[in-house]
Amino acid sequence: MAKKSGPPPIVYILIILILAALGYWFFTRNQGSESINPMGTSETQQTPPAAPPAAPTASSGENFSMPTSVPAGTTANIDGSTSMVTINQNLKQGFEGQFPGTTVATTANGTDNGIQAVLSGNADIAAISRPLTPEEQGQGLAAVAIASDRIAVVVGADNPYRQGLTREQVRQIFQGEITNWSAVGGPDREIRVINRPAVSGTHQAFQEMVLDGGNFGTTPNITTMPRDETTGLLRELGDNGIGYATYAQVANQQTVRVVPIGGMTPEAANYPLQRILYYAYKTPPNQAVQYFLGYATSPEGQQAMLSGN
Numbered sequence: 001m002a003k004k005s006g007p008p009p010i011v012y013i014l015i016i017l018i019l020a021a022l023g024y025w026f027f028t029r030n031q032g033s034e035s036i037n038p039m040g041t042s043e044t045q046q047t048p049p050a051a052p053p054a055a056p057t058a059s060s061g062e063n064f065s066m067p068t069s070v071p072a073g074t075t076a077n078i079d080g081s082t083s084m085v086t087i088n089q090n091l092k093q094g095f096e097g098q099f100p101g102t103t104v105a106t107t108a109n110g111t112d113n114g115i116q117a118v119l120s121g122n123a124d125i126a127a128i129s130r131p132l133t134p135e136e137q138g139q140g141l142a143a144v145a146i147a148s149d150r151i152a153v154v155v156g157a158d159n160p161y162r163q164g165l166t167r168e169q170v171r172q173i174f175q176g177e178i179t180n181w182s183a184v185g186g187p188d189r190e191i192r193v194i195n196r197p198a199v200s201g202t203h204q205a206f207q208e209m210v211l212d213g214g215n216f217g218t219t220p221n222i223t224t225m226p227r228d229e230t231t232g233l234l235r236e237l238g239d240n241g242i243g244y245a246t247y248a249q250v251a252n253q254q255t256v257r258v259v260p261i262g263g264m265t266p267e268a269a270n271y272p273l274q275r276i277l278y279y280a281y282k283t284p285p286n287q288a289v290q291y292f293l294g295y296a297t298s299p300e301g302q303q304a305m306l307s308g309n
Contacts, residue, residue, distance in 0.1 A: 062283075064144065066298035067291050072101025076292040079107045080114025080127030081201040082228050083246035084277055087147060087305050088127055094304025095295050104292065110228040111201025115141065118282055124289050126280040129201030129246070130208075136280075143278040144293055147305065150247040150266035151206055151273040154256045156237035161186035164260035167272055171210050173242060176217025181240065193222040194236045194243035200228040205275045206244055 076095075078088055085108050092104035106127075109117070114126035119139060132143050153170055155161060163185050165173075172178040173191055182188045195216055196203040207213065216222065225233055230249045234256050237243055242259070247266040250256055264271045279296065281289045295301045 062142070062144075062285065064290060064294040064297050066300065067099070067294050070099035070102050070291045074099070074101075074288055074291060075103040075105065076125060076288040077105045077123045078114075078125045078127055078279075079109055079117040079123040080125075080280075081111045081129040081277070082108045082230055083129040083149060083202050083249070084108070084127035084146075086248050087277065090305050091292075091296050091301060094301060095292060098295070098300070099291075102291075108228075110197070110199035111204065112199040115280060118280060124281065124286060125292065128278050128280050129275065130204050131276070131278065132280055140283050141280050142283050142285075143280040144297060145276050146279050146296060147277045149275050149277050150271055151202060151209070151244055151275065152247040152250050152266050153242065153244050153259045153261060153273075154234070154237065154250055155242050155259055156234075156239055157255050157257055158239040159237070159241070159257065160239070161259075164263060167210065167262055170261060171212075171214075174206075174216055174222075175211060175214065176219035176222060179219060179221050189240050190221055192236075192238065192241040193217070194233050194241050195222060195224045196233065196244070197225055197228050202244065202246060203228070206273075209273055209275070 085106075088104075088106040088108075092106055095104050096102055107123075108127070111126070111128045111130060114123060114128060115132075115136060117123035118126045118141065126141075128143065129149065132141055153165065161181050161184075165184060169178065169184050173184075174193060174195070176193075178184065179191055180188065181191055196206075198204075207216065216224075223236070225236070230245045233243050233245065234250070234253065237256060247258070250258065251266075258265055261272055266273075279293060281293070285293070296305070
């Protein structure tokens with residue numbers, strides 16, 4: 001009987017292994033380029049979209065450079081917010097000390113009056129405690145941020161009220177809805193509200209932050225000062241009054257006491273009554289404005305502003 005001829009069994013095994021490998025390669029290649037969604041249809045995999053770009057930061061005014069020298073006889077006139085009296089004085093001393101023969105003249109007639117002084121040419125710079133309005137910018141004004149500030153709610157040192165207030169209670173007091181200290185846990189005495197005049201930038205900032213843009217009250221217990229003057233306001237507090245001022249002007253006063261708002265004093269990082277202070281000027285800035293704001297926005301100027309050098 002003749003023997004059967006043909007390839008040995010090992011050949012068939014190799015052929016099967018090769019076909020299996022080819023099938024696996026083809027299958028995995030398709031799986032890498034497509035995925036199956038829950039509905040059974042294939043969809044090409046895509047890279048997730050990138051995050052949208054950040055919104056541009058609005059800037060006001062120009063970039064000022066620290067002057068290397070300032071001619072003797074240069075004079076810069078500043079008018080504006082009483083909140084910036086200390087800042088103005090510290091920068092005046094620093095500027096005049098660094099550049100002999102120069103003069104920085106400062107007055108404090110309130111934010112609105114300072115702006116009008118710049119527009120009329122009676123001042124070079126307005127120290128303002130609120131942002132410029134679109135109308136003011138349309139008149140050719142620009143501003144540069146110079147410092148941050150906190151508004152403190154204060155009572156006289158002899159006031160028997162020793163607790164804090166919520167932001168809502170402060171609003172109610174200054175809108176005439178709460179008129180007696182007993183309504184906030186104090187003695188049964190009338191609350192005398194001492195308000196700043198409408199030309200005050202601090203008045204305007206307080207109105208926006210605390211009253212949500214609403215009007216101050218007109219009840220008989222509310223008195224509005226005729227001038228934007230912090231010293232006079234503090235003197236009027238007595239033992240049952242309440243008022244507000246930039247914190248820098250009352251932090252070291254012995255005649256008044258700062259009232260915590262929402263359990264926080266102005267030193268707290270998340271204190272609710274914070275704002276930015278600005279120097280405003282007419283564009284294009286004159287040489288004196290360029291010199292002074294170049295100094296004020298420099299590291300040397302910032303140090304002088306804080307230390308009173």
